[in-house]
Amino acid sequence: MSAATIKDVAREARVSVASVSRALNGGHGVTAETSRRIHEAAQRLHYVPHAAARMLITRRTNTVGALLPDLYGEFFSELIRGIDLAARARGLHLLVSSSHDDAEAAAVALRAMQGRVDGLLLMSPHADADFLRQNLPHDLPTVLMNTRLAGNDYCALSVDNDGGARLMVEHLLAQGHRRLVFIQGPPGNRDAVERELGYREALASHAPGCPVLTLAGDFSEESGYRAGQQVLAMRPRPDAVFAANDMMAIGCMAALRDAGICVPEEIAVGGFDDVPMARYVTPPLTTIQVHIAELGSQAMELLGEQIDQPGSVPAGTRRHVGAELVVRASSGAGIA
Amino acid sequence: MSAATIKDVAREARVSVASVSRALNGGHGVTAETSRRIHEAAQRLHYVPHAAARMLITRRTNTVGALLPDLYGEFFSELIRGIDLAARARGLHLLVSSSHDDAEAAAVALRAMQGRVDGLLLMSPHADADFLRQNLPHDLPTVLMNTRLAGNDYCALSVDNDGGARLMVEHLLAQGHRRLVFIQGPPGNRDAVERELGYREALASHAPGCPVLTLAGDFSEESGYRAGQQVLAMRPRPDAVFAANDMMAIGCMAALRDAGICVPEEIAVGGFDDVPMARYVTPPLTTIQVHIAELGSQAMELLGEQIDQPGSVPAGTRRHVGAELVVRASSGAGIA
């Protein structure tokens, strides 16, 4: 008792398979009456078209692949949520392959997706131009997410790290702080360097007189703590710290607290990411929120357009998803 | 310039398509010499078998579907990670459909997966027996995750809420507390009721004399705060609170702090889940950690067995993934 095929429906409805196919897709070139009979028959037999057969002849899988690196927590969840939502809205299925920590694993996963997807959402720290040219079928619609820009061959969607960082700096300046210090992320990290760039730009354009101070960090809470200790040793002492991510900001605040310094009265602190914990630390952390789900859904939209009408999106298209300032107590807003 | 097919490889290697197929899968019934020639030809043409064509004839998709409800943060990430890892190890692809908040949406998504997957990983609050019988092809291998047990027709894998709760109660009792109060989760919630059950069982078996106290909650931080206020009003006052999840425990601690009560000196607090934030609140929260990734990977294993040899896993099989006590300061360990 295998599943019913289109032939069974045709027999049941006393028409040819061609008519069944026509009636069930679009319904062009078939009488209302026959269409009704066919739909009834299909209903009766619980007919569901065989996806593989359809793919074979149609050359469309109605599936997109998402290739993701080793991602954790909130970020991963939100990203997938955004992608999934947008994909469903377009009637596309989502093939996920995650947790690739090295280029080799990513390449393997990529090849395995060959032919199973109509398009690809790709986020990978290893995705440089070479990697892509090596492992991507060059005629497969692809959108890069938050990836080192690789030439102009692919579309890419990124978080507006630069703009977000500028927002934070402007906010800190507006609070009256004049001696800002930036805690950097891991050296090669794209997000980190973009955020630092935004910090420098904003300082240059809004407060050219202020010194441009930076401290090393690596996104970890511990590195934030160490940076906090260095802040205390600086003379003259900074009056505001902007960490390249929230975890370092939290570590930094811990260092300041341990030294008996009050946040935000003596030193203001800002972070980046708006991790869930940011609102729970004391004082709650002022930070930059990025809509990760939107990153996913917009990437999916972009990909969808490419799939529906190839060539509609020029290769090398770049888009950004915005970032937003979330003011909490750590930056001293509301304090004279 | 479409992709190369098996015919192209056959021509290139001067053999029949049948031999190509044989050489490329398993390599039985073909000379080492011809096999070499075929592999070389395939390599040269960048041949990759057309997935759809293979599915059509083989009736295997090498894909499993994961149907998930509206999940957030850490939980979702870890679950997918576990599933993905186990799937990849078996050479299976992963088709994800998430964020289904009502039964109708889930049913639609489920039907859409028809024929695209060899098996199904299903987690849904709406998955009662009726729903399943209605929407699941009854011959499709399926594993339920953390779902209301629906008859004995399907395999299921769940978190050992009961055991975890018992661990917490035993720990609190071992700390010398005798007047425990349990903050409940949402009334219908399966995890919540199982955790309460474990609480009651442990109390009954280890401390029959102690009162069995409960307060209403709904997993939200606010409800935890309210419960905390009620705790303060109870006479005699409880000396330990066990919240059905971490967020309520955190809310409860906030209420106690606001009332000037010291945790853990005056009242100990325990949670459940070990959310990332648990280690960052003050005092750090003693809680129960469940290995979510393991839930995913074990479910995938179970499903894999069913797919590889149907009937090997008796319908109605139940398995559990363990929970573990994580002792931090909030339960007063190390204090006389």
Next chain:
DNA sequence: ATGCGACATGAAAACGTTTACGTTGCCGTT
């Protein structure tokens, strides 16, 4: 020599769709 089993290979069917093309019947125009 002949027959026979083992084995490599090829030809062709099958999987379930979609779609190009042909056929039919009907209606309106000449």
Next chain:
DNA sequence: AACGGCAACGTAAACGTTTTCATGTCGCAT
């Protein structure tokens, strides 16, 4: 009445595999 156009419908090819079956070839024992 003949014809042309059009819409509904059927026939069959095509998609790219796997797999069954037949064919050939070789070596070996009879």
